Structure formats: C-alpha cells, structure tokens
Amino acid sequence: xxxxxxxxxxxxxxxxxxxxxxxxxxxxxxxxxxxxxxxxxxxxxxxxxxxxxxxxxxxxxxxxxxxxxxxxxxxxxxxxxxxxxxxxxxxxxxxxxxxxxxxxxxxxxxxxxxxxxxxxxxxxxxxxxxxxxxxxxxxxxxxxxxxxxxxxxxxxxxxxxxxxxxxxxxxxxxxxxxxxxxxxxxxxxxxxxxxxxxxxxxxxxxxxxxxxxxxxxxxxxxxxxxxxxxxxxxxxxxxxxxxxxxxxxxxxxxxxxxxxxxxxxxxxxxxxxxxxxxxxxxxxxxxxxx
Amino acid sequence: xxxxxxxxxxxxxxxxxxxxxxxxxxxxxxxxxxxxxxxxxxxxxxxxxxxxxxxxxxxxxxxx
Ligand SMILES: Cc1ncc(C[n+]2csc(CCOP(=O)(O)OP(=O)(O)O)c2C)c(N)n1
Ligand code: SF4
Ligand code: SF4
Ligand code: SF4
Ligand SMILES: [Mg+2]
Numbered sequence: 575x576x577x578x579x580x581x582x583x584x585x586x587x588x589x590x591x592x593x594x595x596x597x598x599x600x601x602x603x604x605x606x607x608x609x610x611x612x613x614x615x616x617x618x619x620x621x622x623x624x625x626x627x628x629x630x631x632x633x634x635x636x637x638x639x640x641x642x643x644x645x646x647x648x649x650x651x652x653x654x655x656x657x658x659x660x661x662x663x664x665x666x667x668x669x670x671x672x673x674x675x676x677x678x679x680x681x682x683x684x685x686x687x688x689x690x691x692x693x694x695x696x697x698x699x700x701x702x703x704x705x706x707x708x709x710x711x712x713x714x715x716x717x718x719x720x721x722x723x724x725x726x727x728x729x730x731x732x733x734x735x736x737x738x739x740x741x742x743x744x745x746x747x748x749x750x751x752x753x754x755x756x757x758x759x760x761x762x763x764x765x766x767x768x769x770x771x772x773x774x775x776x777x778x779x780x781x782x783x784x785x786x787x788x789x790x791x792x793x794x795x796x797x798x799x800x801x802x803x804x805x806x807x808x809x810x811x812x813x814x815x816x817x818x819x820x821x822x823x824x825x826x827x828x829x830x831x832x833x834x835x836x837x838x839x840x841x842x843x844x845x846x847x848x849x850x851x852x853x854x855x856x857x858x859x860x861x862x863x864x
Numbered sequence: 865x866x867x868x869x870x871x872x873x874x875x876x877x878x879x880x881x882x883x884x885x886x887x888x889x890x891x892x893x894x895x896x897x898x899x900x901x902x903x904x905x906x907x908x909x910x911x912x913x914x915x916x917x918x919x920x921x922x923x924x925x926x927x928x
Contacts, residue, residue: 613883613894613901620889627911631887785884822912822925825885 609789627821654702673710775803867910
C-alpha cells in the first residue's frame with residue numbers, strides 16, 4: 575500500500591491547506607471504509623462546481639467512497655461534467671481525450687503490471703454516457719474483447735450535459751432536450767447486454783437512489799477486474815438541469831423510473847467471477863474472526 | 865443570505881439516509897456520541913435532496 579504518498583513532508587505542516595491535513599489525519603486510506611461510513615471521515619472529494627442536486631455528483635461521491643483501495647487506484651476520466659469534479663478528487667486520476675478512456679486505461683493497467691508486478695493496482699474508468707456509448711464505444715468494446723483487467727463505470731445521465739444538452743445513445747426514446755428539439759427517435763442502447771456478450775465477467779446496473787447497493791456493486795466490479803476479467807457498471811443518474819427538474823427531485827424521478835420498470839437494477843456475474851468473489855468473502859470472514 | 869439546509873436535532877434519529885443522498889462531500893456529518901447529524905452550512909448548496917429522503921422530517925431548506 576502506498577499510503578506514504580499522502581503524508582505531509584516535515585516542515586510543511588503549517589502551510590498545507592486545512593482540507594489536506596484533514597485528509598491525512600482522517601482520510602479513508604487503508605481503513606476499509608465504505609458508503610455506510612460516509613459522514614464520519616474526510617472524503618476523497620472536495621467541494622466541486624457541479625449543479626445543486628446533481629445525481630452524477632452524488633454517484634461519484636458514492637463511487638469514491640466504495641473504492642476497495644483508493645491509495646492503489648488510478649481513475650481514468652473523460653471530458654464531461656464529471657471532469658470538472660476530478661480536479662477536486664484525492665485519488666490519482668488521468669484526464670483522457672474524449673472517447674479514448676478505455677484505450678488509455680489499457681496501456682496504464684499493462685504498464686502498472688510491469689512496473690509493480692507484486693502489487694494490486696486498480697484501474698477504473700469513469701466516464702459519461704456520451705463518452706462511453708457513443709464517441710468511445712469502439713475503444714470501450716475493444717478493451718472488453720481483449721479481456722483487459724479494468725473496470726468501466728458509465729455515468730448515465732442520459733444526455734451530453736456538459737455541452738448543453740445533445741441526445742446520446744442513452745437518452746430515452748422521445749426525450750426532448752435543449753439541443754435535440756425533435757425528440758430522440760430510438761431507444762436507449764442496451765450496453766449491459768453488449769458488455770456481457772463482449773466478454774465482461776461482471777456487469778451491473780445501479781443508481782445512487784440505492785447507495786449501499788451501489789457501493790457493493792462498485793466494490794465487486796473492481797475486485798473481479800483484479801483477477802478474472804473486465805467489468806462494467808452502468809450508473810443511472812439522470813441530469814436534473816437538462817431534464818428541467820427542480821433540484822430536489824432527481825432521487826424520486828429515479829425511483830419512479832424503477833417502479834415503472836423502465837430502469838432495472840441488474841447484476842450479471844460469470845461463474846468464474848462468482849467463485850472468485852465467494853472465495854474472497856470466505857477470506858474476509860476468516861480475517862475478521864482472527 | 866445563502867440557501868442552506870437546517871437540522872432539527874430533536875427530530876433526527878441518526879439513520880444517515882441524508883448523508884448518502886447529498887451530492888456534495890462533507891456537508892452532512894454524523895456525530896456518533898449524540899447520534900444525530902449536523903450540517904456544514906458553508907458547503908451546502910441547498911438542493912433539498914436530503915430533505916426528500918429524511919423519514920423524520922428533520923431537515924428544512926431555508927428560502928424554499
Ligand atoms: C474529442 C472531443 N470531442 C468532443 C468534445 C466535446 N465534448 C465535451 S463534453 C462532451 C459531452 C459529454 O457528454 P457525456 O460523456 O455524456 O458526459 P456528461 O457531461 O453528460 O457528464 C462533448 C461532446 C471534446 N471535448 N473532445
Ligand atoms: S449539467 Fe447535469 S450532469 Fe452536469 S453538473 Fe449539472 S446536473 Fe450534473
Ligand atoms: S440541501 Fe443538498 S447540498 Fe445541502 S445538505 Fe441537503 S443534499 Fe446536501
Ligand atoms: S435522514 Fe433525517 S433522521 Fe436520518 S439522519 Fe438525516 S436528518 Fe436524521
Ligand atoms: Mg452524459
């Protein structure tokens with residue numbers, strides 16, 4: 575574990591920002607904390623410029639709290655609303671050219687394996703729906719075909735939010751957006767199904783309206799990508815600003831969509847991944863007893 | 865004055881649902897000894913999401 579990275583060099587204690595000091599003394603590094611512990615430790619994310627009531631920001635906050643070892647994780651991001659938030663994140667992260675995120679993550683994961691053969695280094699792609707299902711789909715799918723050991727997380731806010739509201743492959747059929755006035759002509763792309771067929775060993779859909787479950791899913795996805803194969807998590811977090819909802823409504827909107835059966839929480843685990851996760855669970859229980 | 869959420873601590877059961885429903889980090893904190901939450905008003909954006917999930921109606925957003 576590389577916890578030392580976040581220590582303050584002697585002599586610099588009094589000039590470091592209060593937030594950084596708090597991260598060193600009360601951050602989650604090496605402490606096995608999760609979503610259930612939020613509100614009791616200094617989070618890996620600082621104040622950010624995303625809209626009030628942004629479900630994508632909530633999703634990111636929950637994802638960051640669920641990383642199994644944040645000190646040994648590198649996140650690969652892409653352009654979009656989330657990239658405005660990554661400047662505020664205390665996990666090593668790379669901003670890649672829009673759409674290239676899974677290609678960048680592939681090279682990074684392979685290089686980390688050569689450089690640190692005895693260490694676990696998690697490479698996690700976190701990108702928008704536009705970056706994942708439209709412009710970056712080629713790179714995303716090729717990385718799954720090659721069985722790269724990376725986790726891909728899509729922030730499905732159902733729109734190109736950061737550029738003012740164009741429709742994406744993930745916008746619902748009929749959606750009228752600021753820059754899609756005629757309404758979308760085809761349904762949401764079924765990327766979870768494609769991910770499964772393309773070789774992912776773990777695939778899940780989830781939303782921040784189920785925070786603990788989201789934490790569990792992210793953790794399982796990252797663990798599977800350590801040993802078994804690529805994993806894909808699709809987080810449903812529609813954009814209240816582009817869909818013109820009041821800031822307090824997004825969680826209810828997500829629940830409504832779930833009730834109507836339009837959004838479904840699903841999990842696919844390959845038999846190999848299932849056996850691997852069950853083994854880890856046994857190990858964990860054993861550790862707790864000792 | 866900025867819009868912010870306020871906690872009525874007498875009503876709060878400490879379920880922490882609000883904490884996991886806030887899009888902003890370290891706004892709501894849990895005080896284990898007192899078993900209720902507190903809000904850092906300087907960081908709150910006043911979106912109101914936390915108030916929509918609180919089962920005890922312990923949260924209100926000023927200005928709304
Ligand atoms: C190579 C390239 N093409 C296009 C853009 C313009 N661009 C910036 S953000 C964005 C939309 C992002 O949409 P999405 O991935 O869904 O993320 P969101 O903002 O919705 O979170 C686009 C097209 C860019 N920055 N770089
Ligand atoms: S535009 Fe939408 S996705 Fe982007 S920060 Fe605002 S609410 Fe979040
Ligand atoms: S009003 Fe919004 S920003 Fe403020 S504490 Fe509640 S959820 Fe967080
Ligand atoms: S949701 Fe309400 S009752 Fe639960 S911790 Fe928050 S303020 Fe207290
Ligand atoms: Mg988007």
